Amino acid sequence: MKKLDILVFAAHPDDAELGCAGTILKHKAEGKKVGLIDLTRGELGTRGTAETRREEAAVAAEILGLDVRENLGMRDAFFKNDEEHQLQIIQKIRKYQPEIVLCNALFDRHPDHGKAGQLVNDAAFLSGLSKVSTTLNGEQQQAWRPKLLLQFIQDNYIEPDILIDVTAFWDTKMASIEAFKTQFYTPGASVEGEQTYISTPEFVKVVEARAREFGKYIGATFAEGFTSKKLLGVESLFDLR
Numbered sequence: 001m002k003k004l005d006i007l008v009f010a011a012h013p014d015d016a017e018l019g020c021a022g023t024i025l026k027h028k029a030e031g032k033k034v035g036l037i038d039l040t041r042g043e044l045g046t047r048g049t050a051e052t053r054r055e056e057a058a059v060a061a062e063i064l065g066l067d068v069r070e071n072l073g074m075r076d077a078f079f080k081n082d083e084e085h086q087l088q089i090i091q092k093i094r095k096y097q098p099e100i101v102l103c104n105a106l107f108d109r110h111p112d113h114g115k116a117g118q119l120v121n122d123a124a125f126l127s128g129l130s131k132v133s134t135t136l137n138g139e140q141q142q143a144w145r146p147k148l149l150l151q152f153i154q155d156n157y158i159e160p161d162i163l164i165d166v167t168a169f170w171d172t173k174m175a176s177i178e179a180f181k182t183q184f185y186t187p188g189a190s191v192e193g194e195q196t197y198i199s200t201p202e203f204v205k206v207v208e209a210r211a212r213e214f215g216k217y218i219g220a221t222f223a224e225g226f227t228s229k230k231l232l233g234v235e236s237l238f239d240l241r
Contacts (some may be wrong), residue, residue: 002033002035002067002068002096003033003096003097003098004033004034004035004067004068004096004097004098005027005032005033005034005098005099005100006024006027006032006033006034006035006098006099006100006101006102007034007035007036007037007092007093007096007098007100007101007102007146008020008024008034008035008036008037008101008102008103009036009037009039009089009092009101009102009103009104009116009120010036010037010038010039010103010104010116011038011039011040011104011110011112011113011115011116012038012039012040012042012045012053012076012112013038013041013042013053013054013056013057013060013071013180014042014053014056014057014060014177014180014183014184015038015104015113015154016036016038016102016152017060017064017173017176017177017179017180018154018177018207019104019105019152019153019154019224020102020152020224020226021064021169021172021173021176021177022164022166022169022170022173022211022222022224023102023152023164023166023224023226024036024064024066025064025065025166025169025172025173026164026165026166026168026169028064028065028066029168029169033067034064034065034066034067035066035067035068035069035070035096035098036061036064036066036068036069036070037068037069037070037071037072037092038057038069038070038071038072039071039072039074039079039116039119040071040072040073040074040075040076040077040079040112041053041054041071041073041076042076043076044076044077045076045182045183046193046194046196047182047183047191047193047194047196047199048180048182048183048191048193049182052182053180053182053183054071056179056180056181056182056183057069057071057179057180059179060176060177060179060180063172063175063176063179064172064176068096070092072088072092074088076112077111077112079112079115079116079119080115081115081118081119081122085119085123086119086122086123086126087123087132087134089119089120089123089124089127090123090126090127090132090134091134091135091136091141093123093124093127093144093145093146094127094134094136094141094142094143094144095136095141097144098146099146099147099148100146100147100148100149100150101120101124101146101148101149101150102149102150102151102152102226103116103117103120103121103149103150103151103152104116104117104120104151104152104154105117105151105152105153105154105156105158105227106118106121106151106227106229107156107158108154108155108156109154109155109156110154110155113154113155117151120149121149121229124145124146124149125145127143127144127145127146128143128144128145129143130142130143148228149228149229150162150226150227150228151226151227151228151229152224152225152226153210153224153225153226153227157210158225158227159227160214160225160226160227161226161227161228161232162225162226162228162232163214163215163217163218163223163224163225163226164223164224164225164226165215165218165220165222165223165241166211166220166222166223166224167215167220167221167222167223170211170221170222174204177204177207183196183198183199184198184199184203184204185199185200185201185203185204208222211223211224218241219241
C-alpha cells in the first residue's frame with residue numbers, strides 16, 4: 001500500500017488537469033505524494049477514443065509527476081451515485097489513506113461532474129464507517145476518512161471558499177492540459193473530428209482568464225479555486241493571504 005497525501009478523483013481524464021493541476025504540481029514540489037483516479041475513460045467524448053484518452057492521460061501523469069494514476073472504468077455519463085459505485089471509491093480511499101481528497105465540482109455544465117462530486121463526497125464519509133465492509137486482495141480494509149475534502153471549480157463559475165496560488169506552475173499545468181491533444185486546442189496539432197466547445201482556442205483562454213481572476217484576489221498571477229462543504233480553519237490569522 002502506497003499511502004498518499006492527496007488523492008484526486010475526476011469524472012473524466014482531463015478534468016483534474018483543468019481544475020487542479022497547478023495545485024497538484026505545487027504539492028508535488030513540496031514533496032507530497034499525490035495520486036489521481038479517473039472514474040471513467042471518457043469514451044463518449046465527441047473527439048478521440050477511450051484508448052487515445054488513456055494514452056493522453058499517461059502523458060499528463062508524467063508531466064504532473066503523479067505517484068499513482070488509475071482508472072475505475074465506470075460508464076461515461078451513466079455511472080450512478082449508488083452502493084456499487086460508492087464501494088469502488090471507498091476501496092481506493094482505504095487503499096491509499098489520503099489526508100486530503102480533491103474531486104469534481106458539485107454542479108457544473110457537464111452532469112457527470114456534479115454526479116462525481118457528490119459520489120466522492122458520500123463515499124468519503126462512508127469510508128470512515130467501520131461497518132462498511134470492503135476488501136482488497138482478499139484482505140479486509142480498515143476504515144479511513146480523509147481530514148479534508150475539497151471540490152475543484154470547473155466550467156461553471158462557483159464562488160471559491162479557498163484559493164491557491166499556482167503561478168509558478170502555470171506553464172506546466174497548461175502542458176498537462178495540452179497532453180490531451182484530441183480534446184483541447186493545441187498549437188501545431190492536427191486532430192480529426194468535429195470542433196467542440198472545449199476544442200477551440202477560446203476555451204483555453206477562458207481557463208486562463210478564470211485563473212487570472214482568482215489570482216487577482218490573492219495578489220497572484222494565477223490561482224485555482226476550491227469549495228468546501230465544511231468550514232475551514234487556520235492556526236493563525238497570519239497564515240491568511
